[in-house]
Amino acid sequence: MAGVRGRFITFEGIEGAGKSTQLERLLRRFAGNGPEVVVTREPGGTALGERLRDLLLDPSIGTMAAETELLLIFAARAEHLRRCIEPALARGAWVFCDRFTDASFAYQGAGRGLGMDRVAALEDWLQGDLRPDLVLLFDVPPRLGLERALSRGKRDRMENEDLAFFERARAAYLERARLRPRRYRVIDGALDVDSVAAAVDAAWSDWLAAANHGPVPGDDR
Ligand code: TMP
Numbered sequence: 001m002a003g004v005r006g007r008f009i010t011f012e013g014i015e016g017a018g019k020s021t022q023l024e025r026l027l028r029r030f031a032g033n034g035p036e037v038v039v040t041r042e043p044g045g046t047a048l049g050e051r052l053r054d055l056l057l058d059p060s061i062g063t064m065a066a067e068t069e070l071l072l073i074f075a076a077r078a079e080h081l082r083r084c085i086e087p088a089l090a091r092g093a094w095v096f097c098d099r100f101t102d103a104s105f106a107y108q109g110a111g112r113g114l115g116m117d118r119v120a121a122l123e124d125w126l127q128g129d130l131r132p133d134l135v136l137l138f139d140v141p142p143r144l145g146l147e148r149a150l151s152r153g154k155r156d157r158m159e160n161e162d163l164a165f166f167e168r169a170r171a172a173y174l175e176r177a178r179l180r181p182r183r184y185r186v187i188d189g190a191l192d193v194d195s196v197a198a199a200v201d202a203a204w205s206d207w208l209a210a211a212n213h214g215p216v217p218g219d220d221r
Contacts (some may be wrong), residue, residue, distance in 0.1 A: 006093040010100040013138030016145030017189040038088040041098035049076035057156040066112035074122045110172035111165045138189035142166035
């Protein structure tokens with residue numbers, strides 16, 4: 001519907017937290033009788049973005065400067081925002097995105113140690129005021145998450161990082177959620193798939209009910 005902005009829902013968490021599985025499941029429950037839904041992911045979501053994703057995750061590339069990694073991710077994100085996310089929201093679609101800028105704070109800001117300010121500067125520049133309306137954060141201890149991720153097969157470039165890297169990423173995610181309780185819902189990703197899906201349903205209903213009552217003062221960006 002013209003003039004009504006859609007909603008922007010992101011799914012976050014370290015490797016093996018179950019976010020992609022839960023995105024699919026929530027989508028099946030939600031889609032069909034409501035607004036248009038656009039499902040996408042980062043890095044990626046556009047032809048160019050997917051090429052950049054291949055480079056970012058290719059283990060044969062090995063180490064790259066942390067700054068290169070952050071800028072490639074934001075290059076993919078700029079493309080994604082301008083060509084996919086912003087037009088979709090503008091026409092009233094609900095966008096379900098598998099990872100977004102929270103992952104840059106967690107992985108590049110904390111994991112790589114670039115710091116939050118650098119990520120925030122790129123976020124402000126490229127996104128303006130755009131932030132997800134809801135972040136579903138799937139939290140899992142890194143040892144369990146990595147075990148799950150590695151059981152799926154070959155390691156990608158990020159999965160070659162050590163446990164401490166993912167501990168830093170997890171802590172950064174949780175801190176972001178703690179500071180922004182209105183927009184974030186933390187889901188225990190260590191449970192079995194059906195229990196996690198039930199927790200997602202509860203978080204979703206809670207968020208919809210809260211969203212209907214307007215913004216809560218004091219919950220910043
Ligand atoms: P995934 O699609 O399996 O979640 O893999 C994407 C990988 O890219 C994952 O290891 C997290 C990483 N990533 C970042 O490091 N920074 C980012 O901003 C994004 C979106 C992803």
